[in-house]
Amino acid sequence: MGGVWAGVRERVLALRAAPNRRAVFGAYFKECGHGFALRPVLTEEQVEAVERRRGVTFPAEYRAFLLEVGAGGAGPDYGLFPVDPGEDAAPSGTDADADADTDADTDADIDTAPPLFRPERTAEWEEHQSAEPQRSAYGDTAGEAARFRADHAAWDARDDELLAALTDGALYVSEQGCAYYTLLALTGPERGTMWHDARAAAEGVIPVELAGSAERVTFAQWYVHWLTIAERRAWEEPARKEAGA
Known part of the structure; x- marks a missing residue:
């Protein structure tokens, strides 16, 4: 040792x-x-x-x-x-x-x-979040209401996929409490570095940082x-x- x-x-x-x-x-x-x-x-x-x-x-x-x-x-x-x-x-x-x-x-x-750990998926997920269909953008007819429901269901399904994929290629190593976790990247360019699973706060996956340093940990x-x-x-x-x- x-x-x-x-x-x-x-x-x-x-x-x-x-x-x-x-x-x-x-x-x-x-x-x-x-x-x-x-x-x-x-x-x-x-x-x-x-x-x-x-x-x-x-x-x-x-x-x-x-x-x-x-x-x-x-x-x-x-x-x-x-x-x-x-x-x-x-x-x-x-x-x-x-x-x-x-x-x-x-x-x-x-x-x-x-699978590869790809933290850039957080940006993709955030972009998808901003594109959520809004009822106000659709007409008042029954057909428009049905179209909104269909579009939102498709958006919601894709949102679930993107959210789940944020932690692909990573290992949960500890719990921070309140549905926050710490991850270790197992694959990809970030292999060996530490990340926060902050999906509970709608922040996706973000790198762990030590005080006074912006370097990967x-x-x-x-x-x-x-x-x-x-x-x-x-x-x-x-x-x-x-x-x-």
């Missing part, structure tokens, strides 16, 4: 004893808190099994994380979704599970090439940035209550 992940598992687990650990967002929140726990690491054979089912090789940083740090658990926001050799990355019952067809594992290996940068801030917060002594409070 070495490189960017050297000592990271130990640093994360040590936070379970930090005096101000509960001040770290997402660590202790009802049943959603990760509690700074990490799942066991995967073996090379287990990672390969997951990759075969998904029909893709994971980006190097994420792959090494599974092998050296853990297969899910503590991480940004409410933590990382678990990765099991025979299960989906996102827990069943979430919106991510329903929306991300590329995240579904099957018992058979996938022979077809995985990789999985390791995203995770280590979170850990550095979490350590700073968790190891602070809890603020003392004022006398009589």
Whole structure:
């Protein structure tokens, strides 16, 4: 074990004893808190099994994380979704599970090439949104009302297609809450970079950015940035209550 992940598992687990650990967002929140726990690491054979089912090789940083740090658990926001050799990355019952067809594992290996992650689809979806048929543009006759309904149904079907396609070629890695998720691009020119699934706010898919930088953020940068801030917060002594409070 070495490189960017050297000592990271130990640093994360040590936070379970930090005096101000509960001040770290997402660590202790009802049943959603990760509690700074990490799942066991995967073996090379287990990672390969997951990759075969998904029909893709994971980006190097994420792959090494599974092998050296853990297969899910503590991480940004409410933590990382678990990765099991025979299960989906996102827990069943979430919106991510329903929306991300590329995240579904099957018992058979996938022979077809995985779809490309294309964030430019967000612009295409936004353009489509602006072209929604308006009833006021149609006449008052029954025929015009029927034409509007047909046009709007076709527009709505295409809108659903475009919206679902925004996350093709990406892996859901964590939940931010309120139907927001974080994605890791698995394919295409943006492979290995992190993205926000902000469809809940009608913003499509947008890149993760770190303060002071407009550069694309990789999985390791995203995770280590979170850990550095979490350590700073968790190891602070809890603020003392004022006398009589």
